[in-house]
Amino acid sequence: MLSMGNSTFEIAINAVKTILVFFMMVQAVPILVWLERRGSAFIQNRFGPNRVGPLGLIQLLADAVKFLTKEDFAPEAGNRFLFYCAPVFALIPAAIAYMAIPMSVPLVTESYTFLIQGYEVNVGIVFILGISSLAAYTILMAGWGSGSKFSLMGALRASAQIISYELALGLAIVGVILLYGTFNLTEMIHAQAGAFHFSAFGYTITAPWAPNWGIFYQPVGAILFFAAAFAESNRLPFDLAEGEAELVAGFHTEYGGFKMLMFFIGEYGHMMIASGLMVTFYFGGYSIWAATPADVQQWFADTLSVSNQVANILSVIAHFLCYTVKFAIFLWIFIHVRWTLPRFRYDQLMDLGWKTMLPWALANTIITATVIFVTSYFIL
């Protein structure tokens, strides 16, 4: 219950699993960096990294070597303890929060059930929100520890921005919670699995060809959530925290080498959480188009005529692939938007967060609640 399992084997598996997920995240970062550089080059009609290895793929390794050989630097004016702590703490919230996102159906063996995620948290949304709200400390620690006013300014801006958009984010999620009636991400995915069906006034509308995804019920919520997620991960068009023209590089002005890389891992980690949550809330999570996990497993068992055990494994792989595809699409959208849209001005950013997105999210909540209330309270 509280710990990681009932037997030594399970504990070991769970420990390895969490470490594995963490390293998957860490490994994804160089790939994303490469993707981002190639993608930006593609968008801007230039080449991008293409010298080291095929398509510049080995560029990542070269970068890593470069980072490792940089000499370790800390400004004298700053606070060395905080300066060194900040990058380490940058890794933590992103990784811990990401592990709560389910990536595939559980793998069921005779005596154990393995979840294809770091761990299952039954108040998933609240947990993820709570953990990712800790990211502000990293930024403030970095900004303060650097002892530079650019850093401090960038840190304050970044944290003010993060907390401002956390409101819109949190409120957009209320619609999702209302819709599924749970905090648990796995239950949400289950609610979205299978064909489209919608109950109102005691009647049920079904469409067997369409998936039952949340985006059909919460389009406004999805847009708000996604936009807020951009701001939460300090990505363009919301990267005011490091607006080069004003603040050099924001809170990591004084950072370089591996410490800088760790901040990047944190930032990309937030991006991954946002994509993962987007998929989970609005696009059915790991579930395959208009099919429930049970359907999929049955299909494997029937068409390939394999045992349930094998079908389960195949189903796990299929769902994981499905999740990865959806996940990758959103990551790509993140990258694409970054190289498409210009940066906001700071007052525009705050106005957007407080005066546009928050009221819209409120309206979304009220309308969702009203529709749910009216359609399920009055049975015709």
Next chain:
Amino acid sequence: MPLGGVIFITLFIAAFGTFLIFLARWTGGKAKKTSQAKFDVYECGIIGEEKKDTKISVKFYLTAILFILFDIEIIFMYPWASNFKSFIASGVGLYMFASMMIFLVIFIFGLWWEIRSKALEWD
């Protein structure tokens, strides 16, 4: 809730990060003090005046305060939202709906007031 797992991976990542810091220190070496300017804080190529008490807009902290207050109001909606359907099923839906709508009216009034009083204006 897998509290043990969370704590385990937290400690693991912290250890891993520290390891990375030390690894980089080992491979890259400590920065050699070739000049004082190298260790000063960054200042666009001119000599830093090193005044830390820069004026920073009070808006930042005002934003943070307002964030806290609105955040709590949003948090109050969570248990309501996650149980709204089951409340409707058990017949207290109208009551729940009305009570939250009253709360939302207060919320909206607060937001409206803040916007109107230009507390959220950045200039």
Next chain:
Amino acid sequence: MSSDAFLFWFLALVTVVSGLSVVLMTNPIYSALSLAMTMIGVSALFVTLNAYFLAGVQLIVYAGAVMVLFVMVLMLFDLKHELQAFTRGRITGAIKIASVGILSGLIVGAVTMGLKTATTLTESASAANAAVALKTNPDTTRALAENLFIKNIFGFEALGVLLLVIAVGTVALSRSKGGSHARD
């Protein structure tokens, strides 16, 4: 040692050490960060007490909002220089420490002397707790919501009004230019 006990002792250690450093650190920023650590520890303690939702709320509200505000204010106003972290006066200091010590001693004494009733309570409530622990999420949040929105509905709405009033008040406070008897 069971994992529950291990977690409790671990978290107790974390909270107490970070709580101590809140009081003892002379740099207020370290105090604030330590307090954030305490909050996170308390949140984890809530998890060991099956209060999952509250643990999340503790993270969001305390660690993610209130302490961020504290840290921000400390950084905004550059409050790191503190020549005198603690109050002067040996006698009053002694009285203060003594009163705190005696108070905690008294309460701890009372709590441990009430061990019997405590254990019986534990046994009587254990069945309910086992059910709660097994079924986890839906029942506790459901019960929480029922209690909050039906039994304490007035308090809930009143808190809404309180938050509104404070939102208005802080804006007014932050705009005030200072009173009539400024020193200079």
Next chain:
Amino acid sequence: MPETNLITDIGLNHYLVLSVVLFSLGMAGVLLRRNLIVLLMCIELMLNAVNISFVAFSKFNGKIDGQVMVFFVMTIAAAEAAVGLALAVSIFKRFKEVNIRFFEHLKG
């Protein structure tokens, strides 16, 4: 009465004692520290300590009321922090000082 092991059998008392310890720390901070903002933080610490005991009672008595009370306490604490900091900041803006000894205008 079955033998209870103080180390392994975690009961209500453990949480209560922990709560008392944290509360006393907060109280000592309130009494001894001189920085206004640190004082506010110590008050938060005291409130957190109380929250622990509320939730512990809630668990060991099998009633949810304790948790609801914690919910309320959190709200009040956040409100208190907001107002307290707003006051501290406006005081700081005027006197450039957050030492508590500076505000002894409440003399008799």
Next chain:
Amino acid sequence: MLNHELLIAILLLSPVVGFLLNGLRFRSKNYMLAGSIATAAVVVSFVCSVLLFLQLLDADAEHRRLAVSFFEWIAVDKFKINAGFVVDQISVIMILIITGVGSLIHLFSIGYMHHDKGVTKYFAYLNLFIFNMLILVLGDSLLTMFVGWEGVGLCSYLLIGFWFTDSAKAAAGMKAFVTNRIGDAAFIIGMFVLFVTFGTLNMHELNALAPTVLDSSWMGAVTIGTMLLFIGATGKSAQIPLYVWLPDAMAGPTPVSALIHAATMVTAGVYMIVRLDPIFIMAPNTMMVIAIVGASTAVLAATIGLTQFDIKKVLAYSTVSQLGYMFLAVGVGAFGAGMFHLMTHAFFKALMFLGSGSVIHGMHEEQDIRKMGGLKKYMPITHFTFLLGWLAIIGMPPFAGFFSKDEILWQAFSSPRGHWLLWLAGVLGAVLTAFYMTRLMALTFWGKSRIDKSVHPHESGLSMTIPLMVLALLSVIGGWIGIPHVIGSALGNIPNMWEHWLEPLITKIPAVAGEGVEHGDSSLEIILMVVSVVLAGLSAISAYVMYTKKEGSSAKVAKAFGPAYELVNKKYLVDEAYFAGIINPLVNLSRNLWYYIDVNFIDKATFKIADVANGGGSFVKALQNGNMQQYAMYIGVGVVVVLSFVLMR
């Protein structure tokens, strides 16, 4: 049909909604919107009242009581008060009057107040008044009633002083408020006495417990309690000795005078006594006092009315006089007759006040009847409706006032607690009423015009004349529901619906053997009736002659009476007497106390004490050194001490 709980809730809350809607936008000058909201609110209440009345009609006579309790208001040991409301035969009449007449007056106000700056505030106050009046009337316990009682007092104060920039008007408001406070204090003490005696304040329970009272002497608890309640009633209903505020209350807008100071609020005292009739019956001495006070108020106020020249003042004294009639009625145990007169009076006096409002409006704020005359041709509708009201008030058959006044007079004569002197006083009052009301009519509407050249009188608009017409109709037919047996049997067995309706609730006074029989003579009743009508008619005719045909004669008559006329003209110097006898001595006493006692003894003593405290304070001051943490330490030490005391005990 809607259930009665909901109906009562709507009935009560509708004016509150109106009050909030108008009160929250009180700066608006949109009289149409404000008036529509307020009138609509009261009309909704009126509809609810009618529905409730119909529900009562449906029920059989024994079960005509719709009670509702919304929540428990106060619960201290045995002292339990619910926010409970009761609609029964008596209160339904009151709510019909309040909301019916109230909506007409709201309608009238739209026209009357349209040029006023505070019109929205005005309507908000009016709605608040209606709400409080409904609480007063419907409350099922004395305390609930008292809430309304205070509430209407507040609204009365607000509305009398509505034009508070005029200090005289503000003072009039304060006078009303202070005078009412005296009565209210007595009312509260009366409630205490009744609670101590009966252990409850619920009126239903009180009435049920009333027959258990044994001690009905002067010093009996019930007598004292009812006497105190009656003093409260004299404050609210403007009886001797607390009537002085009502004439001054005419400073408020005229529709307010019509609503509050004629039709509804001032009758609250009568209503209260009727509600508690079993208790009052157990206190014959109180009843006697009530009857005497009522009769003497009726005569005294009527005499003052003879000499007044302000159109509203005349009506105000007339109101006081008519209220005296009602108290006379309840004093002799004719509770039904009192309620009956309350209702008919509400119709015709509201009519006359609104008529006077119409006149004042048409005359551009002129209130002096010496500067009127001949208005008949300028304001035909106002004149005609006023004429009907006049006929009703002087008691001409078959107008409403005749039946109610006659019933009172007959009861004053024939009731076991009546007396021929009371009857005589009543007739005298009727004669005087006929005289001064005719004088008012003659000076205002008839005769030659004395209107100033600059003033161009005009008839008022529809929103003002429609209420007048409705009320005029009611003044004519309103009395037909209570036709006395003598006339009813003569005209072919017309039943006395009024008596029948109230019968289950109105307690009959146990007839004293050998006395009631002699009085209950139908021929005697007819004779007395004829006597009073003829005397009133003669008085009216003489007044008509005196003020239209022979214009100098009134001055001659005044001269002939000389000092007496002066005395009456100065309102018997009651205000002056109050000042000389009560207020000034009190002020002087206080001043002397201050000069001699306070300065010499109390001040010195307090200074000494202050010195001691000062010395002690400067010693203790060291503790309060502004150091918050030190204070916190004191708290901590205190907690430690208390806790160790608790634990070590």
